[in-house]
Amino acid sequence: MKSVTILGATGSVGSSTLDLIERSPEQFEVVALTANRDVSKLAAAAIRVSAKVAVVADAACLDSLREALAGSDVEARAGEEAVCEAARMGADWTMAAIVGTAGLKPVMAALEAGGTVALANKEALVSAGDVMTAAAKAHATTLLPVDSEHNAVFQCLDRTAPRSVRKIILTASGGPFRQASLDQMRAITPAQAVAHPNWSMGAKISVDSATMMNKGLELIEAFHLFPVRADQLDVLVHAQSVVHSMVEYVDGSVLAQLGTPDMRTPIAYALAWPERMETPCEALDLARIGRLDFEAPDPVRFPALALARDALIAGGARPAILNAANEVAVAAFLAGRVGFLEIAAIVADTLARYEPAAPDSLDAVLAIDAEARAYAGERVKDCVL
Ligand code: NAD
Ligand code: MG
Incomplete structure (x- = not known):
C-alpha cells in the first residue's frame, strides 16, 4: 500500500x-x-x-x-x-x-x-x-x-551513462495556432487559446501552449531535471503529440517514448515507478494515425521560446522573472485585458526592466517573483484593448 x-x-x-x-x-x-x-x-x-x-x-x-x-x-x-x-x-x-x-x-x-x-x-x-x-x-x-515530455525523457534516459547523451529533444504540439499568421494571432480570444487540439488541460498551461511559452518553460525544467547543458536541449514541433520526447545518444541512437496524448500515462509511470501499472488510456494505433510529422518551431510567431532559452542561458534570476511576468501576462490575457501577442512582449519588457541578483534561497526567489509581478502588472496597465 x-x-x-x-x-x-x-x-x-x-x-x-x-x-x-x-x-x-x-x-x-x-x-x-x-x-x-x-x-x-x-x-x-x-x-x-x-x-x-x-x-x-x-x-x-x-x-x-x-x-x-x-x-x-x-x-x-x-x-x-x-x-x-x-x-x-x-x-x-x-x-x-x-x-x-x-x-x-x-x-x-x-x-x-x-x-x-x-x-x-x-x-x-x-x-x-x-x-x-x-x-x-x-x-x-x-x-x-x-510533465509528459520530461516523463518521456526520463523513460528514455540511460541512467548508467549520462555522458553518452548528445541531445534531449522536447517535442511540442505547436498549440492551436501552429499555422496561424501573425495577423490572425493578434485577434485571438481566450476561448480560442484554451482550446488545445490534443490535450485537455488547465487554462494557464493551455495559453502557455498556444504561445509556446510552455515549451520554453519546459526547456528550463529539463535543464534542472537532466544532466545536460542548455545547448543540448532542442525543441521540435510535432503536431500529433504521439512522440512525447526523445533522447539522442553519441552513437546516433535516438530513443523516443510514444503514446496517445493522455496525462494518465506519465502520471501512472510516476505513480508505479520503478514498476508500471495498467491505465485505461487508449492504446496507440499507429496504422490509424498513418504518419508522424515534425517541423522546426517558428521563432517569429513564437518569440516566447527564445525568451525562455535566453533566460535559461543567462541563469540567475532570469527564469524566475520570465515565469512571474508570464503568469501576470497570461492572467491579464484570460481576463480580456491584453491581446495574445502582448503576452511575450510583457515578458520581454519585464526582463529588460528588472535585473536583480541571483536568488540563493526560496525566500529570495519569492521576493523576485513578487517584484517581477509588480513590474509586469505596470506593463499590463499600458496595454489598451
Ligand atoms: P489546473 O488549473 O487544472 O489545476 C490547478 C490546481 O491548483 C487546482 O487544484 C487548483 O485548485 C490549485 N490551485 C490553483 N491556485 C492555487 C493556489 N493559489 N493555492 C493552492 N492551490 C491552487 O492546472 P493543471 O492543468 O492541472 O496544471 C497543474 C500543473 O501541472 C501546472 O503547473 C501545469 O503546467 C502542469 N502540467 C499540466 C498538464 C496538463 O495536462 N494539465 C501537463 C503537464 C504539466
Ligand atoms: Mg508538457
Missing part, C-alpha cells in the same frame, strides 16, 4: 491522478488532498477516497469546506500554511499539481519531507530550480517528472 497526497487535486492533473488511484483502491491510501477554493469538487473527492485531510488554500472557504465534509471522517483545514502542512504529512508519494508559483512553498515542503515527489508544477523548477533540486538532494527525496 502506498500513501499518497495530491496538491492541486481539483485540477486537470490532480483529477487524472485521482482517477488512477480510484481504479486501484487496494494499492493506495490517501493522506491529503488540497485545492485553491473549489470546495465541492475537493470535498467530494476527499470523501470518495477517504482522505485523512482536505485543505483549501483560500482561508475564507473553511466554513463551506467543513459543511461539505460534515458527516465524513475527513478533516477540513484551510490556508496557505495548511497546504504546506499537508505536504509535510509524510505521504510516500506526493503529486505536485498546483499551477504556477502558488506551488513553490508546497513543493518545497514536500521535497523537505522526503519520499517521492511527482512534479507536474513545472513553474516550481523554472523559478527555483537550483533551490528545489538542492532540497531534493539534501533530503534524499526522489523527484519524478510528470
Whole structure:
C-alpha cells in the first residue's frame, strides 16, 4: 500500500491522478488532498477516497469546506500554511499539481519531507530550480517528472551513462495556432487559446501552449531535471503529440517514448515507478494515425521560446522573472485585458526592466517573483484593448 497526497487535486492533473488511484483502491491510501477554493469538487473527492485531510488554500472557504465534509471522517483545514502542512504529512508519494508559483512553498515542503515527489508544477523548477533540486538532494527525496515530455525523457534516459547523451529533444504540439499568421494571432480570444487540439488541460498551461511559452518553460525544467547543458536541449514541433520526447545518444541512437496524448500515462509511470501499472488510456494505433510529422518551431510567431532559452542561458534570476511576468501576462490575457501577442512582449519588457541578483534561497526567489509581478502588472496597465 502506498500513501499518497495530491496538491492541486481539483485540477486537470490532480483529477487524472485521482482517477488512477480510484481504479486501484487496494494499492493506495490517501493522506491529503488540497485545492485553491473549489470546495465541492475537493470535498467530494476527499470523501470518495477517504482522505485523512482536505485543505483549501483560500482561508475564507473553511466554513463551506467543513459543511461539505460534515458527516465524513475527513478533516477540513484551510490556508496557505495548511497546504504546506499537508505536504509535510509524510505521504510516500506526493503529486505536485498546483499551477504556477502558488506551488513553490508546497513543493518545497514536500521535497523537505522526503519520499517521492511527482512534479507536474513545472513553474516550481523554472523559478527555483537550483533551490528545489538542492532540497531534493539534501533530503534524499526522489523527484519524478510528470510533465509528459520530461516523463518521456526520463523513460528514455540511460541512467548508467549520462555522458553518452548528445541531445534531449522536447517535442511540442505547436498549440492551436501552429499555422496561424501573425495577423490572425493578434485577434485571438481566450476561448480560442484554451482550446488545445490534443490535450485537455488547465487554462494557464493551455495559453502557455498556444504561445509556446510552455515549451520554453519546459526547456528550463529539463535543464534542472537532466544532466545536460542548455545547448543540448532542442525543441521540435510535432503536431500529433504521439512522440512525447526523445533522447539522442553519441552513437546516433535516438530513443523516443510514444503514446496517445493522455496525462494518465506519465502520471501512472510516476505513480508505479520503478514498476508500471495498467491505465485505461487508449492504446496507440499507429496504422490509424498513418504518419508522424515534425517541423522546426517558428521563432517569429513564437518569440516566447527564445525568451525562455535566453533566460535559461543567462541563469540567475532570469527564469524566475520570465515565469512571474508570464503568469501576470497570461492572467491579464484570460481576463480580456491584453491581446495574445502582448503576452511575450510583457515578458520581454519585464526582463529588460528588472535585473536583480541571483536568488540563493526560496525566500529570495519569492521576493523576485513578487517584484517581477509588480513590474509586469505596470506593463499590463499600458496595454489598451
Ligand atoms: P489546473 O488549473 O487544472 O489545476 C490547478 C490546481 O491548483 C487546482 O487544484 C487548483 O485548485 C490549485 N490551485 C490553483 N491556485 C492555487 C493556489 N493559489 N493555492 C493552492 N492551490 C491552487 O492546472 P493543471 O492543468 O492541472 O496544471 C497543474 C500543473 O501541472 C501546472 O503547473 C501545469 O503546467 C502542469 N502540467 C499540466 C498538464 C496538463 O495536462 N494539465 C501537463 C503537464 C504539466
Ligand atoms: Mg508538457
